[in-house]
Structure formats: structure tokens, C-alpha cells
Amino acid sequence: MKIIVTGGNGFIGSNIVSNLSKNHDVKIFDFKKSEKLNNKFIQGDIKNAEHVINSIKDCDVVIHLAATLGVINTEENPVMTLDTNMGGTKNVLEACRVNKIKKIIFSSSSEVYGEPVKIPMDEKDKPIPITTYGISKFAAEEYIKAYAKNYGLQYTMFRLFNVYGDQQATDWVLPEFVSKAIKNEDIIVHGDGTQTRAFCYVTDISNAFSLALDKADGQLINIGNNTEPISIKELAHKIIRIANSKSDVKFIPFEESKRNRNEIMVRIPNIQKAKEILGFVPQISLDEGILKVIEKQKSTIS
Template sequence: MDLKNKHVLVTGADGFIGSHLTEQLVRSAKHVKAFVHYNAFNSWGWLDDSPLDIKRQLEVISGDIRDPHAVKQAVRGCDAVFHLAALVAIPYSYHSPASYVDTNMKGTLHVLQAARELEIEKVIHTSTSEVYGTAQSVPITENHRLQGQSPYAATKIAADQLATAFHCSFATPVAIIRPFNTYGPRQSARAVIPTIIGQVAAGKKKIKLGALHPTRDFSYVKDTVNGFIKIAESEQTIGEVVQIGSNFEISIGDTARLIAEVMGAEIEILTDEQRLRPAKSEVERLCADYTKAKLLADWEPVYGGKEGFRKGLRETVDWFVTAENRRAYKVDEYNI
């Protein structure tokens, strides 16, 4: 699929990854619709901060992914759909699991049903590495077993299975992208890297975190966005799950220490009990094998390995240390 000649829709365009992807698609596609969550403030989320030339080229639609009529109206006239709209905060899924069912499962159903009825050329559905639970073997391939260790993960597994079912049952041209832990500018404060950077940037020496021993495979947002586009463009990805990761794992504790090094700060790490997941819900280890992405979509990380991670952290820090960019973040409050 050549995106240059296509009309595309991005659901969740107002979010962290969605806003970066939307901006890149404006530079790559013929016409881009951005589906953002309706709110009384007429806010487009992070798209409000996009360059003016980007916003002028966007068609922004405010709605709710839980409303099938609104979704179908947004999908109409498009050739491809990038489906990112979801609730993603794991701690909040313990508090309000029903909202995750409505948004992540039913929302995905609405996108798939609209794509089927309107005969969309391709749907790129967004999964997550959390569907694997704690790694049983590393590096993790797409054939690793699925295990929902949180309500969030369970709803994402269900959404992935719906996408696969629509492809198998109705030949809906779906590709599933499964990013590992994406980080970068604009990421929510509830994520670990912005949490660390925000506390250090605020001058705090004692950094409050949850569990320090779990390992993660962090992917810089530019790599993730490039993965979306590569998977959309490749005909070989239809009906496939393709994961995006760096094949480099690092513990949360070592991540905090590396961030402090990048920021030239000395820190002491404290365990904050409210930030700990229930013991059986904690995902202890994640590390991606991106062989399939390279084979089917000619994708590989630019920010891979420890030095790539350090480079991505520097770019992320540069964004967060700008006071104007931090205005929406409440460093002193734990945000579930």
C-alpha cells in the first residue's frame, strides 16, 4: 500500500503515540483524519501542540470509540485505518476494569465492523507487549503464549483476537502491530520514564518508583511510528502479528540510574508502595525479537541497544526539561 495516494484515519490521534503517528502520516499520506476523544474543552490532546502547518492539513473528528455510529462515520471515505484508541494505564485497569472492556474490546469491534462494512483496504490494529505477561523465554517471538496478568492486558488480548477473527472469518485485511514499551516526548506521567525524568527535572533527589527489578524492552517513539508505517505499507503483514521492539532489556532500577546519568543528577531511589502492582500481576521480564518485522516489513530499530536507548533518553529529556512542555504534568502526584 502506497500511503502517498491514500486517505487514512488514526483513532487515538490525540494520545502519545497517536499524535506522533498522525504528524508523520500528514507528511506521508494524501489525506489524514484524526479521531480524537470528544471533550467539553474542544481539546485535541497532544495534537494541540502540533506545528501549525500539520494542523492545517488535518481533518479532526471528535467522537467516542465506544460509539459505533461515530466510528463508522469517521471510517467512511478512508482507505486505511490505524487503530490506536485505547485505555492503556495498567493501574487504572485495576480500579475500573469495565471501562477497559468498553473501550479496548468494544471499541476495537466497532472499528473492525466499520472496516468490514465499508471494505477498507487495511486496518492496522495496535496490540501491546503486556499480552505476553512475564516472558517464559527470551527474546519473545510472536508465538509466545498470551497471558493476561492485568485487566488491561486481558482486554488487549481480547481485542487482538477479535482482529484475528475478523481476518479469518470475513477476510478483513488486518495487520496487528505489537509494540513493546514505547517512550518519548508527550508520554503520560503514569509511565515510568516520564515519572523519573519529571521528578529529576523538578529537582528531587529522592525518586519514588514501584518495583525496580522487572526488565523492559523500551522502544523510542520514532521507531514505533516507523513500524506502524512500514507494517501498513507491506502487503505481507495482512493477517499477521508483528512486534516492534529493540531486543535490548534493562531493569527499571537501571533505567532510573541511566536517566540520572543522562541528566547529570545524583538520585536515591525509594519504593513507593502505591506504585507496586499486585504480585501476580507484575510482568517481570520483556525482551523482543524483531526478526519478523525485519522480514515482513523491512523494519528494524534505529534506537536499538544501550546506546540507542541512551540517545532516545537524551531526546526525551530535552523535551521534558522544557518548562512549557511540562505544564500539563503534576510531578508531585502519583497518577494511576
Template sequence: MQLKNKKVLVTGAEGFIGSHLVERLVELGAEVTAFTLYNSFNSWGWLDTLDEKYKKHMEVFTGDARDENSVRKAVEDKDIVFHLAALIAIPYSYYAPASYVDTNVKGTLNVLQACRDFMIEKMIHTSTSEVYGTAKYVPIDEEHPLQGQSPYSASKIAADMMAESYYRSFKTPVAIMRPFNTYGPRQSARAVIPTIISQILSGAKEIQLGSLLPTRDFNYVKDTVEGFIQVAENDKTIGTIMNIGTGKEISIGHLTEKIIGLIGRDVKISCQEERLRPEKSEVNRLCACNKKVSEITNWKPKYTLDEGLKETIDWIEKNIHYFKSDIYNV
């Protein structure tokens, strides 16, 4: 399947990964509709910052994934749907779990039902490596058990199962993509890499973090987006679940030391209690097996961690005004 001239909907288009995906789809010649969350400020999130060469080739639809009617209106007459809209902050899910069920589970159901009713050609549902919980073995393949270690991960497990059920029950052409920890330009300080970088670049002498022990498999955003594209274009991905990750892990402590070295500042690292997850909720180890997606689509990550970090550091340095580095961003 070629994406050129296809009518494509991207939910969650105003967000970190979504905005990068919109750019790539425009470059490929797709007719892109960017579904963004309605707000009275008429803000389109990161889409507002895109170059005009992208803006003039996309349509913005404001609505709410939790609202069945707005989802149906957005999906109608589309060929392909990339579903990224979700609440993703793990700490906030401890305070507002019901909102995660409404957005991540009901919102996904709304998109699935609309895709079924309007017989779209393909839906790519966005999962997360958090659904695996702490690794029982590494690298983690798609057969690894799922474990809800936070309300966020539990809601994403439910959304994944709903997507799988629509494929099995109604033959809805769904592919489930499970990115490991994506990072890069436009990511908020909710995530660890922008948290580290923004604190250092704002002049902090001591970086405030949570636990330094967990390991993560960090995937640069351009590689993640290329995963979306290749999963969408390949017909063999329908009905499958595919990890998108590098197959390499690094601890948060070693990651922090690497970033400090790349920036070249003399700073200390300290653990702040409010940033720690509850003991049984912390995911201690994540490392992807990407064999399946590589065999089906030939996708492989192109960016090394150092290359991706350097691009991210450069972007945050130029856009440091977006970050409130002295406040814990949940």
C-alpha cells in the first residue's frame, strides 16, 4: 500500500509523535487530516509550530476521541487511520485513573467502531512498551506477558485487547504498533530525557530525578515515525502486534551521565521522592526484541542514541522557553 494520495487521519496529531508523523505523511504525499483535541484557545499544539510547507498540505479537525460523534465525523471517507490520541503520563494516572479509561479505552473503542462502520482500509493502533511491565525476560518479544503496573499501562492493555478483538471479531484491518521509549524534539518534560536536558540547560547545578536504576530502550522519534509508515504500507502487518525498539537498553543513571557529558556541564544528580513511582508500579527493565517488525517490514532504527540525543539537545536549547524546568512535570 502506498500512502501517496491516500486520505489519512492522525488522532493525537498535536502531540509529540503525532506532529512528526503528520510531517512525514505530508512529505509522502498523503492527504492528511490532523485530529486535535478541541480547546477554546484554538491551539493545535505542536502543529502550530510546523513550517508552512506542511500546514498548507494538511487539514485540522478539532474534536475529542472520547466523543463518538466527532470521531465518526473525522473517520468518515478516510482510507487509513493512525490512532495516537491518548493520555500518556504515568504519574498523573495515579491521580486520575478514570480519565485514562475514558480516553485510552473508550476513545480507542470509538475509533475502532468508526473504522469498522466506514470500512477503512487500515487502522494503526498505538500501544506502548509499558504494557509488558517489568521484563520477565529480555529482549521482550510480542509474546511476553502483559502486566498492568500503573493505571496508564492497564488502560493501554485494555485498548490493545479491544483493537485485537475488532480484528478477530469483525475483521477490522487493525495493526498494533508497540513503540518502546520514544524521545526527540517536541517531547515535554513529562519524559525523562527532556527533563534531564531542560534542567541542565536552564542552569541547574543539581538535577532532580526519580529512580536511576530502571533501564529503558530509547528510540529516536524519526525512527518511530518510520515504523508507523512501514507498518501502514505493508499489508502483512494487519492483525499483528509489532514492537518498535532498538534492542538496546540503558539505565536512567547512565543515560543522565551520557547527557551531562554531551552538554558539558558540571552538575550533580539527586533522586526526589515525589518523582519515584510506587514500589510495585515501577517498571524496572525494558528492552525490545524487534525481530518481528524487521522481518515483516525491513524496519530498523537508523539513529544511534548519541545522534538522537544531540538533535534533541539542540532543539531544546533553541526552545527552552517551552520548559518549566523548576517544576515537576507529571
């Protein structure tokens, strides 16, 4: 297939591009260039509607990941977040319509659910997003449904849960903890650390996108690894153990950190739908994934 990946030079995007390039003709649309990938590259901004339309010609599938990310970044820059994640998605959809693209695969987020009504979180649960990022992703989902209804565009939408990997920036919790651990520095945990997450390694995530190329039409699906939910304080201690670190775990109140928002305490996905429709089964255990992150970070400082 001929595939274009918006945000293809980002952490998740670059893994998807690397995986799909083994069997498909893949090009990247991103505002930043990367030397890591040798694919056809188009530098651009999804907020530029005309450029997006011209860039998505002659493709079979659009994988749309380009977005404004990060809890602190999106809360401090709500207008930019909405413009990019909602307006940018509308531009991508319009480009799909004009160019008669067969299908779009969209990267949404577990943030759409907001405070869960039950655990594990199910695709049938009512979305109640409480963050700018969650709101922007939910609105983007609704744009996609509207284009599907009005113009016949086929889609698959993934709500991703806590993706991590060895190329992820240390702005994110797991690689941040690893960075501190290998330097034997204190690991800072916000609140009491009982907030619980289910982490999914990025290669498992990229495999889901590959599976969706010719499956899951018209479907909204949770993608994550629900086999090893863990509290944030337990995660810190696990990383210290695996890294053989001398770090200590320190706790600070949310009010004293930049994450001064209502924290969602438990976020664990039900992935039964992904298993049934895609045949998606996560392969990388949490210990194995953490070790990969440790080894990668150590190699960059040695």
C-alpha cells in the first residue's frame, strides 16, 4: 500500500513508519525532519490546509498521529492544542475527501475517557474528558465520524493507553524515572504514587496500526497492555531494582508541581475488542520494556 503518516518523525510515528516500511511504500508528513528514517519526507504543518491536501495525493491510507502533546504543554497552550488537534484533523480529513483516500487510521487517546466510570475502561463507556488534550482528541474523533457518515471515508480509531519505549523523551514518566535511576538521582513521584497505569511498549502499538490496514473498518478500539497494571510508586521501585540503582523515591504534592490538575487515579484498558477484531496481543512485558529503555539510555551516555 501507499501510506502517509502524519507526525511520522515523532516517537510513536517513527516506530510505525519503521514497521510498515518493511512491506509498504511509506512517506512522512511532519513539521520536523529526522535523520533516523530514510523514507520520503514532506515537511509541513497540518494546520496548513492547502499543503495537507497537496501532500496526501496518491495514497491509499493516511495514518494520522500529528498532534500537540504532553500534559503540561497542552494545559499551558490550550488554543494551540485545539487548533492542531481539532483543526489539523479537519484539514487531514478534508485532504482525504478531496484526494479520495480509502481509509484513515487515527491515533486518539485514553484521555478521552476522563475519570473512568469503571475499570477496566471499555469503548462503550461514556467519554468525559477533563483535559484540553482529551477534549481535542474526542472532538477529532467526532470529526472523523462525521466525514465517514457524509463522505464515505473509512476509518479505524485507536485510543492509546500509556505508550512507552526506548526512544521516548524523558518528559514522559517511565523514561524520566529511568533517567534518574541510572544517574542514582532521586525519583520524584507526584501525590502519593497510588495512581495506576497500564504501560504498553511502542512496538506493540505499531503492530496494532499494521493490523488495522485492512481490518477494523468503522471501529473505535482501545490499544494498550492490560496484563501488568502498576502504581506509579511501584513503577519507580521496579525501575530502581531493574537498573540496580541507588536512587530514592521522593513524593511531592500535586499542588507543588506543574501537574496541578485533577489526576485520573486509575487508567487500565479493556482490550478484548482489539484481540477479537485485530488479533492484537501485546508481546513485550513491563520488565522487558523497562530493560530496553535502560539499555538505550545507558548507551547514549557511555
